[in-house]
Structures are given as structure tokens and as C-alpha cells.
Amino acid sequence: MNRDTAQLIVCHDCDLLQREIALKKGCSASCSRCGALLYRNATDSINRTLAWTAAAFIVFIIANIFPIFAIELQGDRSVLNLIEAVSSIWTQKMQLMSLVVFVTTILIPTVEMLSMIYLLSSLKMLRIPFGHIMIMKMIRVVSPWGMIEILMLGMLVSLVKLTSSFKVILGLALWSFGLLTFLLAAAAASFSARHIWNLIDKIGGMKS
């Protein structure tokens, strides 16, 4: 790789060419012209992102197995978990909507978390995993479409709407989704793509 361009950084929002400077731990650099976040020195980025993501994945499984909430009306009871919600909407002839919900709250979070765990655990063992470029590309494209935190807010709104006409019983998955939202936010806060690419370069350099 070209030595003299390694220290250069281009703002992705305004295209200003700047030189990278060393940052203190936990600090971030923003563009001097438009204020965009350029990069940050996330503390122990790889380890922390891996830890938060692994924890998130376990909680995610729990959140998908257990019921979110149940309602009771004159002895009649209806229980719901996320997968049942998706399939129920599908049978109600809203297949497109069911697909959107499935992709944004089940498929993409699963794919994103698993590929992150695979990528980061390999890098931790100083191995460049198979298909690392494709994985980095995919994480970048897919991550705005993972919407667990919005689903979480949606659950709270539904809860308020339900309490006006039903007796509502809260399920374990509701708490799990709350915890999951927090864990995913923590993982996103410690994630730094720049850090990962630099590490990939370093490992590549050691091998050759």
C-alpha cells in the first residue's frame, strides 16, 4: 500500500482532504469543515465490540423464543412472540409487510451479529477470515436496516394501546428486547470500521 496516502483521510460528507492525527483513547475526530465524524479511537474496539455482540446474540435468541406479551379478555388469552407475529401477518394476507418485519427485525440482526462475531473472533486470533472484504461490505450495507431499537419502541406503543382494552401480561421477551437494544447500542458505540481495516492490514503485512 502507498505509504504517503496511509495517513490521509477524506471526509465522506464534504470531501475535504485531511491528515490523520493520533487521538487519545475514547476521543473522536470530526471534519474541520463540515463537522462530520471522521474516525474515533474507540477504547479496545475489537474486544469490546465482540463481547457486546456475543452477549447481544444470546439475548436475541431468548427474545425470539419467549413471548413478548399476552392479553386476556374475559378468560380468553392470546400470547405472542416475534416469529408468531411475522407468520400471523403473513396468513392475514399481508405478506409484504410480514416480509419487511421479518427482514428488519430477525434476518438482518441475525446475519449482522453472526458475521460480526465470526469476523472479530478470527481477527482476535490474528487470522484474516475467509471472505472478510465481503463481510465488511455486507455489514456496511445491511446495518441501517436492522431495526431492533425501533421494534422495541413499537412494543411500548402497542403496550399502551393494549392496556386501554385488555389485561396485559408482560413476557420475558419484552425485557429481553429492552436489554438487547442496550447491548446493540453498546456494540455500535465500540465498533470502528477504520480500526478493523487497520488490523486487517497489519495482519496481512505480518503474513507476507
Next chain:
Amino acid sequence: MPTFSTNAANQGFCSCHVCSLVSRVDQMSDSRRCPRCRALLRFRKPASVSRCWSLLIAAYILYIPANLLTMMETGSLLNYRKDTILSGVVHLWETGSWGISTIVFIASVMIPLLKLISLSLLLVSVQRGSKLHPRLRTSLYRSVELVGRWSMLDIYVVTLLAALVQMGTMATVKAGPAALAFGAVVILTMFASMQFEPRLIWDPLEKREPDDDDTE
């Protein structure tokens, strides 16, 4: 931070859109791929303005049925109601859930509308080569990208309620056709904002003296 005071593109530098590595792109070499991740190097997103406009116009069109048609049908022994997005918010407000009603109003009414308007203004300003308030416009773009996804809220609410409340004649909730149109609006505007190229906001400023200062 030390700067070079001009755009990277003008000096032949290009940052990879996948891995952000900066490389020099000469006219001589025909390999215009990133040396690190092999992605095709490009100075600007291709056909950004026209792609963004087409997605945005489709979103405008679907915005009409999304607001006029029924979002959710609620039926029980006592009453039956059909709600559009707006009447749903009003109903929540009237039943005393002011907090939730405000959240839903922001996510389903304000954000989509502000997003459509903001992206249109940004596109028009870029097409006219406007030099006004570039920093403000860039911040506007960043906030559109940040909050746009939260409009999906109503889709999840309708899904959860329609799936859960299936008790025959006692209580039933059904998703209406507006849910589909509204979901499409959210997805289309998300794609539109991804297609928009914020660097186009700054390009017209480069055509003046190379050492002028735009930070205010």
C-alpha cells in the same frame, strides 16, 4: 487539524466507499480499484441526483395513499373503528396517552414529511449549485439519515397488534392498506437518502479561489 484547504477529488485523491482508504487516482493507470478491498473507486456516487429524485417522487406518490387509506381496523363487541395514521394519533391523544401520541406523531407524521421536504430542498439546492449554508445543509442531510428509519415504528405497532388481537367477534385488529403504502414510503426515502451525495453540496464552493475559508 492540519488541512489542505481543498477537495480531495480536485487533487486526484479518492477515498474508497467501502473501506475509506485514500488512494491517488491518476488518469494514466486504468486500475481504478481500491488496493485494499478491490472496490471500484469513484469520486462521487454515480447518478446520485437522478436516482435520488426518482426514489423521492415514488415516495411522494405513495405518501398520499399512506395518509388517506386505513392504517388499522379495530373491532370489538362495543365499537368498531377505522384509523388512518393521523386519526390514530388523534385517538391516542383523546384517550389520554399524550406521551405515546406525541412519539407516534413525530415518528409517523413529522419525520416522513420533513424527510421528503428536506431531501427535495437538498436536491434542488445541489442542482442549482447553491453556495449558501453548506455546513447547515450537510447537517440537515445527516439528521435525515439519522432519524429517517424511526418512521418504521407504526409498521411494527400494526404488526404486533394485528397478530396479537385475534379474538373473533370479541376483539380483532386488522392491518389496513395504508400500512403497506406507508412502509414503502419509509423504505423508499431511506434508499433516497442513501443515494444522495452530500459532497455535491460542497463542490460548487471549490470553483472559487482555492484558498478561501468557508468556516463560519
